[in-house]
């Protein structure tokens with residue numbers, strides 16, 4: 001398994017392009033698209049409600065306190081497939097996760113804007129384990145203070161990206177739109193809510 005380590009200032013990033021082989025990746029991509037109850041959530045921006053430019057769904061263990069970051073809906077129980085994926089990620093990272101945010105980017109016009117995953121409930125140094133299936137999309141990172149510090153990572157079908165350490169304190173990330181004529185991409189971010 002090839003592991004790429006990114007040398008970013010005050011961040012810790014590991015990328016495994018072929019975390020799942022293509023057979024596994026194809027299987028999960030199809031299954032998760034079908035089995036997940038996708039919804040287009042609304043967000044409030046400057047007092048105005050907008051639909052998010054993507055579909056999503058949130059899963060967690062029974063005892064997780066989910067009242068965070070505008071996700072007012074009760075999380076769903078992990079499916080068999082998400083549990084299997086979670087186990088693989090936990091084995092590799094030697095960490096444990098109790099929740100998973102799933103996002104479906106239907107085409108190049110779906111996206112996620114600049115943010116860091118730094119909600120209090122994620123603890124002091126949140127670890128985000130991000131698994132991607134489907135169309136390859138470019139993930140951008142930028143340093144919060146030094147505007148010259150940027151990184152781009154093309155997230156492959158079946159890949160795993162681990163964001164650890166102080167990454168969420170010092171960097172933001174986004175998944176921008178693309179004009180390329182591409183199909184859907186599915187992303188799972190495993191998190192630990194305290």
Ligand SMILES: O=C(O)CCC(=O)C(=O)O
Nearest residue numbers: 101103117139175187189
């Ligand atoms: O789709 C991605 O790769 C990014 C998802 C993300 O940043 C998030 O769910 O917080």
Ligand SMILES: [Fe+2]
Nearest residue numbers: 115116117173
């Ligand atoms: Fe994020």
